[in-house]
Amino acid sequence: MSARTSFQSSASAINPPPSSTAVVPTLNALSDPVVCQIDGPTMDYLLIEVVNALRASSVVAANRARKIEHEMIEAGLIPAPVPVLPVSKDAPRDSVRSNVSRGSKAAGEDDEEAVQVRLEAIGMHVGANLTERLCHDRPLFSDTLDAVKFICKDLWAACWDKQVDNLRTNHRGIYVLQDNAFKPISRISGWEGREDAQKKAKLYVAMPAGIIRGALSRLGFQSAVVPEVTALPQCTFQLKLPKTA
Secondary structure, eight states, rough: HHHHHHHHHHHHHHSSSHHHHHHHHHHHHSSSOOOOOOOHHHHHHHHHHHHHOOOHHHHHHHHHHHHHHHHHHHSSSOOOOOOOOOTTTSSSHHHHHHHHHHHHHHHHHHHHHHHHHHHHHHHHHHHHHHHHHTTTTOOOOOOOOHHHHHHIIIIIIHSHHHHHHHEEEOOOSSSEEEEETOOOOOOOOOOOOTHHHHHHHHHHHHHHHHHHHHHHHHHTOOEEEEEEEEEEETTTEEOOOOOOO
């Protein structure tokens, strides 16, 4: 009898019965996972590659759309576009000719606009999820000014390691956020000088504008965000929000 008892006790020591105390740390780890930190310049490198990848992807998408349109025209499903009459060099410059000259640049401008739209959509997804994480233990914002202050302080620090330098409002739903050294465009340069770099910067502020818009959307405020780059590396964001009572 003593041998059997000792055997059972040793077996229970090797395979102890499951207890609630062993399960609690696992549940705690699942409910509040450890925040994974990444290197600071990673966001800058990612934004550079995202812009280049989306630019190439937009060209492919535009060519595919033109091919489909051409096939539909050949099949007789849609009418052919009206051809543009050529204008001689000696013709006087008028509004028609100016429209033709602007039409030659329309394709490139449309491609850039398509890239901006896709960058803003990615930024909205990032901003919404990041705001949900930052506001995990906070009450809902009832005032637009409190939501904008959250954008200027918490969201800006989480994304770009600083706070907004200047915040202005007309107290009618218009807010202007100014960053004198905006990180995503602080290292932009161009082969053709300052104007070329400033033109390129418009693409790199599309995703931050989407982050701001997505954050406000997750907070319950539908907004319009318009970025403006006047002098590198300064950038301003104009936010239009519904006025609260």
